[in-house]
Amino acid sequence: MSKQIKVALIGNPNTGKTSVFNSLTGLNQQVGNYPGITVERKAGVCKLPKGVKAHILDLPGTYSLNASSLDESVVIELLLNANDKDYPDVAVVVTDVENLKRNLLLFTQIKDLNIPSILVINMSDRMRKKGISLDIEHLEAELKTKVALTSTRKNEGIDLLKNLISNYKSLSTDACLDISQIESSYFGNLQRIFPNQQLYKLWLVITQDVNFGQVTKKKIDALSDFKVKSDTKLKRLQQKETIKRYQFINAVLKKGKTVDLNAATDLRIKLDRILTHKVWGYVIFFSLLMLIFQAIYDWAQYPMDFIDETFAALSELVKTTLPAGVFTDLIAEGIIPGLGGVVIFIPQIAFLFLFIAILEESGYMSRVVFLMDKLMRRFGLSGKSVVPLISGTACAIPAVMATRNIEGWKERLITILVTPFTTCSARLPVYLIIIALVIPEGSFLGLSYQALMLMFLYLLGFGMAVGSAYILHKVLKIRSKSFFLIEMPDYKVPQFKNVGITVVEKTKAFVFGAGQIILAISIILWFLASYGPGDDFNKAEEIVTENLSSLELSEEELNQRIASYQLEHSYIGIAGRSIEPVIQPLGYDWKIGIAIITSFAAREVFVGTLATIYSVESEEGEPIKEKMRGERNAKLGVPRYNLASGMSLLLFYAFAMQCMSTLAIVKRETNSWKWPMYQLVVMTSIAYLAALIAYQTLI
Amino acid sequence: MTLADLKRGQVAIIKDVSSPYIPLKLLEMGCLPGNQARLMMVAPFSDPLYLNINDTHLAIRKETAVHIQIELSNE
Incomplete structure (x- = not known):
């Protein structure tokens, strides 16, 4: 095998660096983290002419080698360390034709490190519209480099770039500046x-x-x-x-x-005037948010129902076709419902990442930051906190990482602390199933009660985040130099390929990351639910049959009673019942208690846990929602999931800090256990109180 | 006169950026003496400021803009 050429892709944010990366590598990418830090590391392989291959490393976007954030220091650390295994044979510096002047600053710095460099001038398709013309020969001579004029949108110049990479040995290593x-x-x-x-x-x-x-x-x-x-x-x-x-x-x-300024037509000013208008700007922003929530609730519902039913049917199929035994039970009652609990997320997460990717790619996100900065500052946040708070609706983990470009430490810390209040996609399955069970059908002004309830929960999350930010702003005594700078890039029509790759990559990372935890917990749970100590568990059949012999029950009913009794005395049942006194005032039974315990690892485990528990208990393969509908609160003679207990659950999940991965990331980003522990205790206490008040007033 | 005194659409030449409250990053974006700055837009509630400095479009808060000395340009 021949040696691969090591290429580092470097450039300012908003230059289309990622588009160039995607054009060079296609879906041939691996996304991971740099060792020890959470900066995303993207690498891929590109086929060059004559059978040579290039290993392309997409470095984080940076404005200069003078690093002011963790992401940026990755770039300089790599370029200064010739012994690093990723140290490039050639640097490809991506610039945007419209911002060439500023983008070249970084280029001259890299040239001054004597690294062979290729200058990519991207977005050439916009030159005519903006009246720009370039003298490539002059640029190549003065900058002592080779230039590739590219347009990823029209797929132009990529072959030229590949040729330049394969001939990297002929590039000059002279500096630009003495x-x-x-x-x-x-x-x-x-x-x-x-x-x-x-x-x-x-x-x-x-x-x-x-x-x-x-x-x-x-x-x-x-x-x-x-x-x-x-x-x-x-x-x-x-x-x-x-x-x-x-x-x-x-x-x-x-x-x-x-x-040629006469040839330039400026759409930017016209759009800016509307999108950052003191009335229309906010109207448009909130309408967009509504559209996103509508998509998550309504449009994602169809594929989700399909997935739910498919997994229920699959579990049934396994039970009827495989020979009966422990192994079959494990697959049908543990693994399949557990996996279903992961797969069911895909439509919603994909929708969320789709919208976020479009907002970022189009340049609109910067306008939102601009529009919201003054408002957010009153709450001790920055305009840049809007991005984490919106990303938080997908997942708090990338959202906490997205706080890195907030310049002031206090503003950043507050953003990190309150972000987990926003409604992340892991809460959605819990919300959706509880809402479907306890909120009546019907509509108000064309919006269904159920959709309105979901919207209320989202607003509640944001409200809680902003409200607690205000309190933290007053309470925390941290002096930090606050400073704010954001580039306002030109508007662009998002590229389908970039958005597509982002959605696929993020969804994949989320599903596999969460999937492993959920699958492991499902299997453990199944074991704990299928085995128990002592006679109560092992002789359940005899005990139940004897006790109920006076009642003349059908065989089916009797079997169900036996299964219930057995579950109650299994290991998991014992654990659940032991915490029942604490959660009974909230309207929960020990089964919900088990789900709450397991979802301290991750919220989405709630539905999977109930799915596992209820399928251990029942024989038929009906969807989990129907099983939950059938549950009764025997003491009060009402359904287990009624308005009071439902609201109590919704509020508990809205506020409680139930995500170990978020705690871990907060520890990493704040470099102390103090802040994540603070989040855990405060948020969970608020959740318990809110759930208690809701249940006791509604019941 | 400072950058915070500009009115929408006005153009100025940057004179002095030696204040310690101006971060290096802003200088690297082209906010340097002799370069042109135009106020494009002011956000609702009159902060932050959306500027075009040396052909770069960026937004900064007034608290930073008051440290950048300018001179109105006739253009």
Whole structure:
């Protein structure tokens, strides 16, 4: 096998870097994390001419090598460490033709590291509309590189880029800028002490929190000459460096890029005027949110019902075709209902990620941030908190990670703490099934009561998030320099391919991630529900038959009583009954209690647990919803799932912190157990109180 | 005069950005002396500001804009 060419894809956010990555690799990608940190690591393989292959690493978007976030420091750490296994043979720097000037800043920095670099000028399809023309030869000569003019939308220039990658050895490694120009005495000194090191690398080590090779920050700091440089002095030098870079870029672009303003038609201003309007802006934003919820509730319902019935039928089929025994029971009652509980998520998660991907790709999300910043600030949040709060409706884990671009620590911490209140997709199955059981059919102004209830729960989640943010804002005594900067990219029609890949990747990651936990818990549960200690469990049949011999029951009814009795005395039944006193005031029985215990691992386990419990108990393969409808509260003579207990459950799930993965991610992002523990205790207490009040007032 | 004093549609030349309250990132986006800045839009409740600086469209809060010294341009 021939050696693969290692390619690093680098670029500013909003340049279409991911589109270029998708065009090069197709669905041939692996998404993972960098070791030890939660920055997403995307890599893929690209076939080049002559049977050569390239390993493409899509680095996080960054505006410059001067890192100001965890995502950005991944880029600089890789580029400074020639021993890293991912250290690129060639860097492909992606730029957007409209923002070439700013995008080139990063390009000059990478060139100054003497890494062979290719300049991709993307979105060439917009040049005519914007009246832009480029002198490619001039750019190539001045920037000492090769240029690939691409349009991922029209699939142009990708073959050229592949050719350039395979001929990477002929690329120049000359720098764009002589870094010592910034201040000759300072850099002259530095070079004298480290004669074998490259100046720009040394400069990055001094200004950033990174090390490379044998030259560490400590080692440089130890030399008094450089230590005397105070932060303000360093900042002034960085400022000088930036000015020098822009002088160079402006000179290059003077001849290299011309814009005919008469040819430019600007849709941006017209759209901005509507989308950030003080009335229409909010109206449009909230209408979009409504549309998303409608899609999740209504449109996703059909595939979900289908999945539910299919799994019930499948379980039945296994029972009738496979020989009876423990193994068949495990598959039919443990594994299949458990898996069904995972698969049923797919339609909703796909819809959510679809909408979020479209909002981000189109450039609309930045407008929402702009529109909401002042409002959110009153609650101690930032306009940028809107993105995590909306992503939180899909899953709190990516949402907590999305807080990274919030500049102020206090605003960021508050966003992290309140995000789990938003209604994530894991709560949906619980909501949907309880709503279907306890909220009557009928409609108001064309919206069904059930859809309205769901919307209320979403609003409640947001309300709780914002309300608790306000309290935290007043209570937390953290001083942090708050600062806000967001790029307002031009509007773009989302590319079907990009949106599609995002939806597939995110859904896959979620289903497999959650799926493993759910499957494992389902199997454990089945065992705990199928076995029990002592005579009560093992001689259930004799005991029940004897006790009920006076009643003349049909065989079917008798079997059901036996199964119930057995479940009640199984290991899981004992666990459930032991917590019954705590949850009885909320209107739950021990079966719901078991589901609540297991869903402390992850909320979505609730439905799967009940599915497993009820199918251990009953013989027929009816859908889980029907089984739940048949459950009775024997003491009060009402259905187990009535309005009071239903509302109590809904509120409990709305507020309780029941997701171990979120706790783990919060620990990682805040670097302390203090905050996740705080979330766990406070949120769960609120949940218990709210559920208690709801049940006691409604019953 | 600072960037926060601009009215919608007005164009200015950036004069001084040496205040410690201006982050490096903003400079890297092109907010440097001599470059042009135009106020495109003001968000509802009069903050943040949507600017075009050196051909880059970005939004910053007023609390940052007051540290950027400018001079009105005749263009």
